[in-house]
Amino acid sequence: MPSLTIRDVSVHPLPVWFYCSRYHIACQNRTFIQGILGLRQDTVFLLHLDNHLDGIIWFWSVVLAGYTPALSPPLVNNPDQHRKHLAHLKKLIHSPVVLTTSKYISSFTDLNIYVLPSSPIEPSAEHVTAPGPGLDSPASPAVLMLTSGSTGNAKAVSLSHSQILSAIAEKVLCHQTTPHDVHVHATDLVSWPLAFLDIIAQHHVSFSFAPNFFLASLAKELRSRTRNGENPLILDLSSLRCITSGGESLVVQTALSLLEYLTAYGCPRSVLVPGFGMTETCARSIHNNKFPDYDVDNGLSFAALGTCHQGIEMRVVQVDETGRSTTAPVGEPGQLHLRGPLVFSEYYNDSFNTRKAFVDDGWFVTGDLAVMDEKGMLRLAGREVKYNISELQSALDMANIPGAVPSYSVGFGHRPEGHGTEVVSVVYLPLYDPDNGKARAETNDAIATVMLLQCSARPHKIIPLGKDELEKTSLGKLSASKLRLMFESGRFDAQGEENKTLLAAYYAHAASSTRSDETTPAERAIEQALSEVLNIPIADTTPNSSMLHMGVNSMQLIRFKKRVQDLLSVDDIPMVTILTNTTVRSLASALQPYCEILVYLNLAKHFSSTRPIYALRARGFDSPTQPFFETIKECISTYVQSILAIQPRGPYNILGYSFGSMFAFEIAKALQSQQGQRISFLGVLNLPPHIKQRIRQLNMVTAILTLSLFLGLIEDDDPATFFPAPPPGTTTSSNPAKVVEEMDPASILDEILLNRAPKGRMDELALTRDKIMRWAEVSNALHAMAVDYEPTGMVEHVDVFVCRPLRQVARNKNEWFAEQVSKWVYFSRTLPRFWDAEGEHFSMLAEENVESFAEILNKALQGRGA
Structure with missing residues (x-):
């Protein structure tokens, strides 16, 4: 395979065998893509994958099939903003087809989802390898890159083939990469910073990327080893030529501290390369190749960003009151504008934001304030903090935290003295009595949870203030910038120390009130994980221990998540589950397998029709004081309202197993008759309509x-x-x-x-033992509601899946069907469809039978057009 040459710069490929094998797989995958029904010529495929190799292969699979891929970034943890983000995507890119794995099925509600096949696709008889329409022109769209999703208003940057190839060529020229270089992805290592250096040494890595917060964490880890007198690391990092850094300003002092270690391990002093880039500019387009000497000589606190690549130019302008732009004098701040072949030309399907993004002669307005010095080096000036104030404010307002007065909570980003990266803090007006330690702690943890969900960072400080210190403007708003200045000046230090003391006293009392012999195996595993991640004695943790109070940070959360998964043998714990269950006991409870929904897990893992699955839990599992449902009517009403809260409109697909089939039948009737909704599919698993004899x-x-x-x-x-x-x-x-x-x-x-x-x-x-007994009590209470149950009314249609019955209800399957299950004909307006399933009543969804059942269920769904 020949090398690709652009502007006399050769972009060398990896070994030919690597490209050929991946190209072959991508060509096979196009069969899967082209077999999806209902595709339009302009269909966009949204790729949401957490494996880089899979991402590369499926990106090219979509391109070869003739369609445009869009790369989905990590989804936000906040459920409300998550839903808004997906609703916006559906409108922005015209109902994209989502290609993902079964792990993320439930993350993409109300979108057209396809789960990627778990095994290689068999090649077709006539294997076509001609490029799709997307490769016909260098100017045609190659990919859509989503710029944001935290508030549900993402923009999709359309980048062409020629722009991407040109950007790669310029980066090769800038960093002098060769065919022999190795590249490591830093984001895979955020939870274990020192492993970053180990991989570099082991694989002779030459080029990588790391943001300021990671470099600060790495420097902290190395300093900690030195202070603790640990053996020095034996590393050879002489292969490493460049670590580019961006995303937030690189703190010069942090970088110098890290360079002391890196140079000792063989790195050149110029190994850290700050820079600037955006999705709209094909990522990094400005580099500072003179760091750190230039920055130290000029007394900079934050590293300069450098000069432009070829193929892009920059300017700093000042705009007067009439809107007229003039070039900013050297050293004076202004708006940063960029222009050139590497700059995108439009936001996909968004003419309004496209027009706003460009000014005269095609200059792109980045939204950043910058300064150009006398040597043409770019520096940012007055750049907005990475924690957007309006987003923080919106998250706090929407949370409706019980212990905080509505509209009197403010979050803001800042960089405290001595910190290597930016943090977020919150001030609020409390509703609780100052002596109520429990309410104070609950409010503090609720605010911390909101901030973790919003920006994946634990607040640096959370301080309750008096109303006189939270004075609103004449427009009825709190000034976040004014409060930040007051905070940074030390105005609220006394209140912060008092709050810290009161919280510590409450948490100590709460922790001591739980005896260690009361802990469950899951709680002990979580305590062990906390002990290891925070490097504290396990005796200092109890079921009431709060991760937020113990000071866990975002990178420790990732380590904690992985360790809990290992200790409990769980494949994947959603980060949102950890962030919304911040004590040992509440997290253990959230991870507890529930009998009434656990039965569906095997089916969910094997289900191939790529749709989100929701399970309805009976009331009474959460605590001994939670009341059971008292009547079927109350139960059905609660379930229907829960369904409508997630999906306000039909059609709905409803499936019930065993006793749950009765509830599925009643829910379908209620949605049809009371709500006027359409049920596209109702499935009943091995239950007849008449059940009271068995229930008794x-x-x-x-x-x-x-x-x-x-x-x-x-x-x-x-x-x-x-x-x-x-x-x-x-x-x-x-x-x-x-x-x-x-x-x-x-x-x-x-x-x-x-x-x-x-x-x-x-x-x-x-x-x-107590939890099993509680489950049995809930189950018994549900049965008690149905001792006099008689089915009434009809549904439009029903699919009934029949397997071998319990010995207590029938002698064999034929008798079970003829005398009991067949009676569903009296409760469906159309003739029911009966399906023969493998296994016995309690094993029809077990691991040995679930694959065959999934195939039958798929046929049943397709038969109903569901």
Whole structure:
């Protein structure tokens, strides 16, 4: 494969075999893409992947199929802003097709989602390798890059093939990269900064990128080792020529501190290269190749950004009151404008923002204030902090925090003295009594959680203030900039120290109130993870310990997440789950497997129709004081309102398993008759419409046996075979039903846990005896509502999946269908569709059967047009 030459600069490819093998896979993948129904000529494919190699392959798969890829950035943690972001994307890029993995299915509600195949696609008989339409012209769009998504108003930058190729050529020229260079992605290492250096040394890395906050963290780790007297690292970093830095201003003092270590390991003094770039400029387009000598000689606190690549030019202008622009004098601030072949030409499907972005003669307005010095070096001046004040304010206002007066909370970004990177702090007006330590702590943690969700950073400080210090303007607003200046001047230091002391006293009392012998296996695992990540004794953690109070930062959160996943053998814990459950106990509870939804996990993992899946939980699981549903009507009303809150309009696809099928039937009727909504699919898994006879046979003992069977604690839930001889404390009886009546629920659960359950199974599921008993109580309460249940009314249609029945209800599948399940014909306006499923009642969705069931379910959904 020949090298690509642009402006006499050769861009050398990786070894030919690498490109050929990936190209072959991409050509096969185009078969999958072109097989998707309903594609338009202008369809955009939104790629949301967390594996870089997959991202490269599927990017080219889309291009070769003749369509435009859009690269999806990490999604925000705030659920409200997440929904707004997706709604905006749907409108902005005309309902894109989302290509992702099963891990992210639930993240893209109301969009057309396709899960990427987990195994290589078989090549078609006639394998076409001709480029798609997108490659016909160098000026045609190559990719859409999303610039923002934190507030739901992202813009999509359209970059052409020629712009991207030119940008690559200029970067090669600037950094003098060669075909032998190795590139490491720094974002994979944020949780273990020292591993960054280890990989560089091990693989002889020559070029990388790292933002200021990561460099500051790396310098801190190295200083900590020195102070603690740890053995020095044995590293050879002589291969490393360049670490570019951007995203926020590089602090000169931070960089100098790090350079002391890097140069000792063999790096050149010029290894750190600050710069500036935007998505709109094909990323980095301005570099400071004279750092740090230039910056030290000129006494700069923040590194200069440097000069432009070829193919781009910059200017700093001042705009007067009439809108007339003039070149800013040397050393004076003004607006930074960029122009040239590397600068984008439009925001996709957004003529309004495109017009705003450009001024006379095609100059792009970056939105940054800058200074040009006498040597033509660019510096930023008055640049907005990375934590946008309006976004922070919006997040605080929308949170409706109970302990804070509405509209009297302000968040702002700032850089405290001695800090290597920017932080965020919050001031607020409290509603609680000053002596109420619990309310103070809950409000503090709620504010910290909002900020973590908004900007993935724990607040530097959270300070309650009096109303006289939170004076509003004549327009009824608080001035964030004024409060920031007051904060930085030390005006609120006394209030901050007082709040810190009161919080510490409350947290110490709360932590000591929990005895260590009350902890569950999951709680102990989370405590262990906190102990390791924060480097504190495990004795200092309790179930009431708050991660926010203990000072966990964003990078430690990533390490903590990975460690908890390892200790609990969990594939992936959504970061939002951790951020919204900030105590050990609340997180353990949030990660607890729930019996009524756990049954669907295997199906969700294998489901191939690429749609979000929501599970409805019965009330009563969260705490012993939470009331159970008392009537079916109350339960259905609650479920319907929950469904409407997530998806206000149909059509809906509803699936119920076993006893849940009754609820699915009633929910479908309510959505149809009460809400006027369309049900495109209603699925019933192995339940007849008439159930009260079976329900009247159930009690707490059968509930415990059923749960134990489902959780793998026993192999048979039939009381007659479980206790072939009368258990202790019961009278002799040959009637299994009589035996069941005389069993004590607590005794049978103890028998299961002590003598029947596989060793280690309870720890594996992070279960306790009390939690299983609670599950059984919830299940028993649900059954109690249905002892007199008689199905009434009709749905438009229903699909019924039939497998082998329980021995207690029928002798075989034929009898089960003929005498009970077939009765669904009386409750559907059209003839029900019956599907034969593998397995028994409790195993039809088990691992050994779920794949075949998913295939049947897909056919059923397609048959209904769902």
